[in-house]
Amino acid sequence: METSELHDFLLDQSKLAVDWEEIKERLQPKVLTINGIPVFLFDLIFNIANQLIDDQLVISLQRPFATVPMHVHPYIELVYVYQGTCTVQINEQPIELAQGAMILIDKMTPHTVLETRPGDMVIDMKLRHDYLSSSFLNRLTGKSIISQFLINSMIDKRRTNQFLYFPLDGVKKTGQIMEQLMCEYFDRGVCSHDIINSYLVILFTELVRHADIRGAASPGRRQEDASIIDFLRYIEERYRDCSLVEMAAQFKFHPNALSAILKRATGKSFKDLLQLQRLNKAALYLKNTGMPITDIAEEVGYSSMSFFHKKFKEVFGETPSEYRNRKGE
Template sequence: MNSSELDSFLREYTFYERFLLSKINPKDINSLQNFIKNNYFDEKIMKKFALFDSSSIENALINSQKPFDNRTIFNLTDDITFVCHPRFAETPEHHHNYIEMIYVYSGEFHQTVNGNKIEMKKGEFCLLDTNVVHSIAQTSENDIIINCVMSKKYLDDILINRLSGNDLISSFFIHAIYQSNNYNDYILFRSEESEILAKLMEYVLCEYFDSSLCSSEVINSYMVIIFSELLRVFENQSNSENYGLLKNTKITDIILYIQNNCKDATLASVAEQFHFHPTYLGSIIKKFQGNNFISILQDAKLKKACFLLKNSDLSILDISKSIGYENTNFFYKIFKKNYECTPSEYRKKHKLN
């Protein structure tokens, strides 16, 4: 399959799309059965939308208007699956127990994710974590939307090990795999200008829909390159989107906020306070301060501890807890490492009368 053949394949109506265009009421059994009788079920074309097979057409069409859930969207048997979102229908709120990557091959795509309305153009990607609640507006004939669904095993085996050097994707995938009950995020990639990604997606879709020798290995390799390229897009996107915020925010304000809130501060909470993406904020702090967020936070905690040691009669245990260290032994360890004395020795030497 070449690019031209792929395009024709993706634009050809599936059996389900022909059914949607027919406007037949699924409850009208006679009309439904006549439609099934007079319309050829092309197994090759239906590979684009593997929701049902030729043995379950009638039941699948009757149930097609029921709310979507994890059971009815896909029976995910492979580690990675590519399907085309059916045109001419809207999809009500639902969620998945697997990672979903949405790619706009042609046209546009409108969805609501966790209550946020998102518009996507041709060439853009959206990565949805497990358990993200989203709904999809009705699409038209030119709106060719590719859904790539990936099992947690696939992410763990293929992608995390290969992309472990990047905090953004690694953190996203690790949360998805190991903390799926508490984590439901998404990442939007404004990649419409990337000719490389468009070409890579062509290659991987040709391999998937017209598989041959070693296709699985080729697809896995393409996916690593695709995610690597998406990371580059996201870095440029973050720099652009956050430029206006950055020029109106002093790095000293960020550091002061960390110092004043060192007990409970996290990279995520500070990023939310200043309206940055956590990964981007981390890079800003590293660039301007020379140290990462953890080092800056630890320094703020220890400076507050020194102030309390000199100016209060609080116990070492209470001081440790007041700066966010419940483990007093850990507090002693990092304090001695930084000041070459214990907290008690520091207090004895510096306490103000």
């Protein structure tokens, strides 16, 4: 399927009706109470033809005039406005999504997509936990602590009722990636699974560039979450000689306060984040260059080879030499 054919395909699929009352009657989903709100537990997934499916990744379409009941599910959902607009309600908060916008909704977060109009085309992508915990996540998070924070915030059991909102005003690239991904998904051929995974990695990485984290409990917390991106980007860019004191001074925080914010948001201390970024860079050099390991250690900020070897093995489960030899197989 070419991108020029995608619109007509989605238009034909949008004509299929869906009756949520009939679905509720047939499947008898459990009703939970979350934050005082009664919600349905939908642990089953329907494909674009409105058939039950058990895949780890499913892309479907919101039907016009169909309001999905307030619900939760044990998987992550990405809502993407391919055409028109839509309103997503999370808990009691309505969020207006314009064309091109995306929103990632964490598992077990009460939400609904309100009734759409005939001209609206709203895409739902379901990602089960097993899918995200596979080698896909390693490809995505291995190079960037920002990526790691964004994805971990979605799968970490300590964080609940969260979402990531990407307005993407004027950003065309993410829409183009989604089109290519959907074309491959709806018209599969040789190596489609690998191609779809690659598009997802590109999509999630592109979203990192346009991160606008919202959905926390208060304006103060939303500001803190937005600041996390700047904090992590600072570590990424200055990992060779970054210090907590200098970083705190840069952002006008007390070092202890900054350290507490990082720990609360990522589950890791400043030192842990710094080590992780250095080691990720070292792994990148080991995989893609012939630099001596001593030079790599120095390049990423380690003056002690024994300490570098110790930390590398703690994170990757093998020595730098073993990692390089295995990656070269």
